[in-house]
Amino acid sequence: MKKVLSLIGLIVVVIVGVTFAISTTNADKNKEETDTKDTTVYTLQQALSTDVYTANVDVEEKSLTLSTKRMDKNFDIQDSKELVLSEETEKELINQMVQWELVKYNDFDLTKSLRNDSHYDAYLTVSTGYKLYLDSVDKTIAISDKKQAYKIQNSGDFFTILKNIKEASAN
CATH class of the missing domain: 2.60.40 (Immunoglobulin-like)
Structure with a gap:
């Protein structure tokens, strides 16, 4: 039982980490697109x-x-x-x-x-x-x-x- 809970905990940590990494990458990409828009x-x-x-x-x-x-x-x-x-x-x-x-x-x-x-x-x-x-x-x-x-x-x-x-x- 302890091993199952540890495995579930590990999976949750991995999912949260991957979600955070993806959202940070998308935010950086959107910022770059906004920054490169020519407002001259x-x-x-x-x-x-x-x-x-x-x-x-x-x-x-x-x-x-x-x-x-x-x-x-x-x-x-x-x-x-x-x-x-x-x-x-x-x-x-x-x-x-x-x-x-x-x-x-x-x-x-x-x-x-x-x-x-x-x-x-x-x-x-x-x-x-x-x-x-x-x-x-x-x-x-x-x-x-x-x-x-x-x-x-x-x-x-x-x-x-x-x-x-x-x-x-x-x-």
Whole structure:
């Protein structure tokens, strides 16, 4: 009987030890994943730049073309419309974009974004042209050439202005 109780005690100690070791390993792994998440804040100029080419958002001649595009589940275009921007509105939108604070966003789902009304295609020309995908609900921007998305931390009135332009162009 004493041997059976000793054996049960030993098994309990081993199980507790193994459980503790596994939970410590998982906690360390989760901490490493959290620690490696990039929370660096980028400017639009930094986000557009590559290792080879530095974007220059300070050039005098800038332009912004915006369109709405909605696609069905097969990615066939259901609806596409270029938004008409006044020169003043175009400048205001570009100035707001230049002031954005961006954080890398790996959860961006372009396929979901393309199928809803919150998606905008943008073509921004500063020192060169950039194809951008904007989502007004998630407040995200994806840069086509870099295949990278960013969460916009301070979008200001940017998406409200876009919504107003979209509604005005619908009439």
